[in-house]
Amino acid sequence: MSKKEIKLGFVGLGFIGTIHSIACFSMPLIFKNLPFEVKLGPVYKNNIEDIPHFFEKGVKSIEEMLEEGDLDAVDICTPNYLHYEQAMKVIEKGIPLYLEKPIGVNSKEAYEIMEKAKEKRIIHQTALMYRFMPAVNQARDMIKNGEIGEILNFKALMLHSGYMDPKRPMSWKMKKATSGGGAIVDMGIHLVDAVRFMMGEIKSLRANSKTYFIKRPVSKNSEIYEEVDVDDWTNVEVEMQNGGWGSIEASRISPDLEEETRFEIYGTKGSIKISTKHPRYVVLYKKQDNIQMIGGYDKKSKFSEYVESIYPTEKYSLGWMVDLHMASLINFFTNIVEDKIVFSETPTFEEAYKDQVTLDKILLSAENNGKVISNLKD
Numbered sequence: 001m002s003k004k005e006i007k008l009g010f011v012g013l014g015f016i017g018t019i020h021s022i023a024c025f026s027m028p029l030i031f032k033n034l035p036f037e038v039k040l041g042p043v044y045k046n047n048i049e050d051i052p053h054f055f056e057k058g059v060k061s062i063e064e065m066l067e068e069g070d071l072d073a074v075d076i077c078t079p080n081y082l083h084y085e086q087a088m089k090v091i092e093k094g095i096p097l098y099l100e101k102p103i104g105v106n107s108k109e110a111y112e113i114m115e116k117a118k119e120k121r122i123i124h125q126t127a128l129m130y131r132f133m134p135a136v137n138q139a140r141d142m143i144k145n146g147e148i149g150e151i152l153n154f155k156a157l158m159l160h161s162g163y164m165d166p167k168r169p170m171s172w173k174m175k176k177a178t179s180g181g182g183a184i185v186d187m188g189i190h191l192v193d194a195v196r197f198m199m200g201e202i203k204s205l206r207a208n209s210k211t212y213f214i215k216r217p218v219s220k221n222s223e224i225y226e227e228v229d230v231d232d233w234t235n236v237e238v239e240m241q242n243g244g245w246g247s248i249e250a251s252r253i254s255p256d257l258e259e260e261t262r263f264e265i266y267g268t269k270g271s272i273k274i275s276t277k278h279p280r281y282v283v284l285y286k287k288q289d290n291i292q293m294i295g296g297y298d299k300k301s302k303f304s305e306y307v308e309s310i311y312p313t314e315k316y317s318l319g320w321m322v323d324l325h326m327a328s329l330i331n332f333f334t335n336i337v338e339d340k341i342v343f344s345e346t347p348t349f350e351e352a353y354k355d356q357v358t359l360d361k362i363l364l365s366a367e368n369n370g371k372v373i374s375n376l377k378d
Contacts, residue, residue, distance in 0.1 A: 004036045004337050006072040009065050010043045011086055013051070016100055016127075017077035022318065023326035025054065030316045034330065035337045041071060062086055066093050073123075073336060075329075076100060080185075081178040084109040091116045096123040098332050101189050102359065103352045105180035110356040114349040123339070125332040128347035128355070130194040130261075132327035133320075134311055135274045137304040138297050139265065139282050140198045145299050147284060148267030151199055151244035155264045156191040159254035163213065163232055170216045174228045181363055182230030184209065188250035188362070193347065193355045194263065195238070195248060202358060203241040204374040209234040209366035212253055236362050279320045280311075303345045310334075 008024065010017055024038045041056045042065050048058025059065045065074075066089060073096040076086050084104050090097050097117070103126055104110040117124045130136055142148065160183075162168075172178035173186060184207075196202065209231035218224045236248040263274040273283040284293045300308075310330040312323045328347075335341055341348060361373040 003034070005039055006036050006333055006336060007039045007041045007056075007070060009041045009071045009074045010045075010055070011062055011065070011074060011076045011090075012078035012082075013043050013045045014077065017045075017075070019322055019325050020075055020077055020098075020127075020329065021052075021055075023322055023329050026318060026322070027326060027330065030312050030326075031310070031330070034333075036333045038333060042068070062089055066090065066095070071095055073098065073333070079172045079178060080105050080180050081172065084113060087113050088116060091120050091122060091124075094120050094122055096332075096336050098125050098127065098329065099349070099352075100127045101352060102180055102185060102356050103349060104356065105178070107353060107356040107360045110349070110353040114353045117349050123332070123335045123341070124349050125328070125335070126347045126349060126352035127325065127328060128190065128193045128352065129324040129328040130190050131197055131345060131347050132307050132311065132324055132331065133274075133276075134280045134304070134308055135278065135282050136194055136198060136263075137301070137307050139263070139272045139274055141297060141299060141301050141304055142272060142282065142284060143198060143265070143267075144301070147270065147286070148265065148272055149269030150267055151240065151242070152266050152268060153244060154195070154199070154246035154266060155262070156195050156246065156248045157251075157263075158187045158191055158249070158261045159251050159256060160187065160259045161253065161255040163252035164255055166213050167217060168213075169219050169222065170226050170228070174216060174230055176229050179230060181359065182209075182211070182228075182232060182234070183250040183252045184231055184234035184236070184362055184366075185359055186250075187252070188234060188236075188248060189355050189359060190261070191248045191250060192358050192362075193351065195246070196351075196354070196358075197345070198263075199240055199242070199244070199246075199265070201241045202376055203239045204372055205236050205238045205358070205361060205365060205376070206370045206372045207234060207236040207362045207365040208370050209363075231366070234362065234366060236365075276320050279323070280314075303343050306343060 051058045075098045215225040232253045233251040261276045265272040270286045
């Protein structure tokens with residue numbers, strides 16, 4: 001079977017870009033029958049002297065990358081404030097685009113990126129990779145099939161500890177102008193998207209945000225401090241359109257032995273629990289039978305079956321973070337081969353825009369002392 005060669009250009013090769021590249025490099029080793037081969041092409045980053053040998057080369061600007069004219073796709077992994085300008089340049093060239101979340105620093109930028117991608121009719125996807133976690137899809141199927149009855153309440157939590165050090169220097173992630181927001185934007189977008197994906201749209205919300213470390217050194221070992229204007233922690237109370245209430249909590253200052261993302265969903269017939277510590281299966285509790293179940297589920301949607309086919313097996317796992325990004329990227333490349341969005345569950349720019357509208361409303365509520373926001377459409 002002939003395979004389509006996809007030459008992929010990278011914009012940014014920091015932490016998340018490295019995760020993406022590990023996933024791309026490992027794909028043909030783990031999955032033997034993919035309909036494509038990814039060629040790691042040019043890389044545009046700050047220092048192009050230390051690019052791993054399996055990339056084609058380093059380039060000094062995104063323009064230089066795009067001028068070559070032989071790219072089949074581009075992956076943008078740069079800071080949030082650069083996404084708009086860089087994405088627009090790629091889209092203008094009509095090149096399929098994989099763009100890290102959030103796709104802009106606010107919903108206005110996200111909307112314009114989404115509309116430009118539609119106008120150019122390119123294949124596009126956002127790295128909202130929780131849609132490719134088998135356990136999240138299992139939960140989605142169980143909820144749709146009525147396994148836990150009507151949703152009563154839920155908790156969605158992403159608890160990290162990377163910002164606990166008061167000496168951690170300022171970065172673009174700690175400034176609203178360059179990040180769009182703190183923990184709730186950086187991490188909470190995944191929670192918002194997963195909640196929407198599993199349980200439907202949010203009807204109303206109210207948010208409370210806190211910044212514990214209100215000043216940070218401007219650089220490592222500096223005695224000069226700068227004010228932080230984004231949140232370290234945010235909690236959002238939401239009401240869903242189809243009933244039920246819940247909370248979405250994102251923290252960069254929650255120390256624990258192991259960082260994790262958790263979902264706890266409670267219904268009239270039982271509960272579902274999900275953790276990144278066990279990304280393949282949910283814990284299902286059926287109250288009437290007083291049974292707790294972990295393992296396979298035989299009422300899978302087509303998308304769930306597909307996700308299981310592109311998610312690395314336990315023997316080949318590179319850790320849940322790389323595994324999720326690998327499955328997400330395989331979906332993107334498959335859509336390029338098919339020249340269409342094969343599954344509507346794909347986190348396109350339209351889905352990313354909807355998430356970002358919700359984030360804007362969360363920030364607005366928090367800025368107004370927890371004001372209830374009901375209009376979440378635009």
